[in-house]
Amino acid sequence: MRVVLTTWGTRGDVEPLAGLAVGLRDLGAQVRVCAPPDDDFVTLLARAGVPLVPMGPSVRSVVANPKPPTAQDALRLAPELVAARFETLTAAAEGCDVLLATGLMPVGARDVAEALGIGYVYGCCQIFGLPSRYFSPGARPGTPSPQDETDKRVLWEQDAQRVNALYGEPLNSHRAALGLPPVDNVRDHVYTGRPWLAADPTLCPSQGMTDLDLVQTGAWILPDDRPLPRDLEAFLDAGEPPVYVGYGSMAAHAPADAARVAIEAARAHGRRLVLARGWAGLVAADDAGDCVVVGEVNQQALFRRVAAVVHHGGAGTTTAAARAGAPQVIAPQIADQPYWASRVAALGIGVVHHGRTPTVESMSAAFDTVLRPEVRAHARVTADLVRADGATVAAKLLLDRFGR
Template sequence: MTARVLLSASGSRGDIEPTLGFALRLREFGAQVRVCAPPDFERRFAEFDVPLVPLGPPMTGSRGGRPSQADRLQYIADWPTVQFDTISTAAAGCDAVVATGVAQIAARSVAEQLGIHYQYVSYQPTTLPSPHHPPMPLPGDRPAPEAIGNQLLWEIDAHGWNAQFGQALDTGRAALGLPPVGNVRDHVITDSPWLAVDPVLGPWSQSPGLDVVQTGAWIVPDERRFPAELAAFLDAGTPPVYVGFGSMPVCDGIARAAIEAIRAHSRRALISRGWGELALIDDLADCMAIGEVNHQALFTRVAAVIHHGGAGTTTAAARAGVPQVVVPQMMDQSYWARRVADLGIGTACADADPNATSLSAALDMALAPTTRARAGEVAAMIHADGATVAAKLLIDAIT
């Protein structure tokens, strides 16, 4: 029997890349795989000949580049209906639906209506209810008062899911002939979610009501060569400090602050443009701006990585054994910043828009020999077989 699997994914590159890694492993086990994901990633999936069913409009918004506030609000409003329409069609003939990441509203209902296996997967512990940590804050959330305990925060989180998606979920389920749902979050997550996170970087403590299986991180092996200009820059001097914030809408001055802090340590700088369109501040030869490149190879060639704290970048830097400076912007990034600091493989900036002085102080710690040594120790503990573990589990569940 050939297993047929639909993967549903949403978000930016850091949310989609692990799903691609899982798809590749499933295919190695003989499964037929298709993926519902934003159309921005059609070219990336085509590189590996993995079928992609466009899910919603491009993440980059109506004008290209970083999405506007109006784009984001419209995206959220349309999201449940888009999922029900797209996933219902894409799941036809499949044996399982796997939902990855946040706000996966429709996938379980589609699987239920078809009578096929459903699996929810989180890429960070803070999506999963636990007395050991608070919920992941959503964009625009204010920090909760310290007097509010985790149990109450999770109850508030459940109410938030119901308020935002409850009516849309029940409407979509009614169209499929299914009864309404009382708790949207717990319906989506189920009581047996997977956690696709390396247990060294993001350990899970067992929590009441959840039987979590931690598979390890899902990674796409990257064998791309560096562009010639980047290779020449790396070979021309001492290891630079990398600065990149991926799809984050960072403040305009962060590139200047980073370059000044890096120069204060007599280091060269590599600036990744990203969605924030970071740019160089002058034409001196000690700095270079780059686009999308092979992070798995690049991070082994740099002195430190300054980044936003996305799960993918944190894992890539940790695997490379390179010290990190995390400048969290939103959602799960504060969690990863704490983990980097707790593990002793780098440090974090409390300010999402740090100045050169605070970044320079953070680099003091990151560039210390003891931090580099500890980063190397932790790198040796991290495994890269999470997608293989997950593929075996899913194939066993449906065959």
């Protein structure tokens, strides 16, 4: 069986596909991944031994700017991504049995599969963007809903209209060129009636949360057996478990003065600190020996050795910390991050930092709670509930449904 997987987004979008690709390969399938050409993702997929087909502009060129992307940036990017999918995926999916798409609204992926006569699956890593009677849609470029509108059915209809405004014209233009009929509701066309949810059911319970026929496989986790760098190992061995602080691919959205705030708050609790550089380029506030700055490392190994994990609330980091039994402080910035923060708090395995910009006082108050023994105990119990076989489950489903 031949499978093409595709996404456009940050590491949190690319790494799950690498995990699924490994799961498929282990079951005998041939897999390739169409993803952004960022060096980070080239390295990641090479480590997984999965061929990368570069698609679209680099993500870092779009998001790692001093200011967050604007609505006008989104209007320019949308047709570019649609065109890239029709061009790149059509060639990459030739001779394949199924195309699975995730990430930033993968408009064009289903249409390429339709034109080639192969299977199509839409996958997501959280329920935040799926129409629901229980929660409202998130922010999206376009005409906002009236502030006094509370009917969730109406709000989701207006969300679909915003997606149409972003993607409708370029999508239907490409469909017409292939002799395919136009699409009226782009969002629901992309999602299909049966999307797959690549999230752990303990961390992300989904029963009844959407009217769609959701298939929850568990998180698609890429196994990581890399040793930690020697200097990091030495730092960890030299004292009590430190606090980890990192904001991943959040560049423009990373809290101001995040490094200094975290270091001073950790020191107030007698804790050392591991600071992840990330796309925000965090650096130590001084040259004291109680802080070490790291680049991309094995989080699965590192998180088992820290006192707490402070992060932005991405699905991947939340899951990695939960699997490791590490208490979490989440300072959510955008998109689904408030949802993951709320789940961590509800499970008693961490706290939410309310407010996008932590201060030394507010972060120190979060440490007051998250460093308590009972939070660590809850985190360790929850770690045993978080499944690691989601990629295998999804791979078997793909083989059973689309294998020749």
